[in-house]
Amino acid sequence: MxxxxxxxxxxxxxxxxxxxxxDFDAVVAEAVRQCAARAKALGEEFG
Known part of the structure; x- marks a missing residue:
């Protein structure tokens, strides 16, 4: 396309x-991993 x-x-x-x-693909993949990790931590912190 x-x-x-x-x-x-x-x-x-x-x-x-x-x-x-x-290496844009790797940069975006790492950003998504970091975002998910932070979201998990915030979820654990605030329930």
Whole structure:
């Protein structure tokens, strides 16, 4: 799908390349893990 909506050499393509170069998937996965851990801690703290 991305190929259908991303212009070659365009701004979206450049942004996606930058995200890939900085391991965006791993960064987002870690953020979700941290969020879940904090939510669990808050749930235990406040019931």
């Amino acid at each position: 991305r190929e259908n909506v991303t212009s070659p050499g365009g701004t979206t393509e450049q942004a996606l390349q930058s995200l890939q170069a900085h």
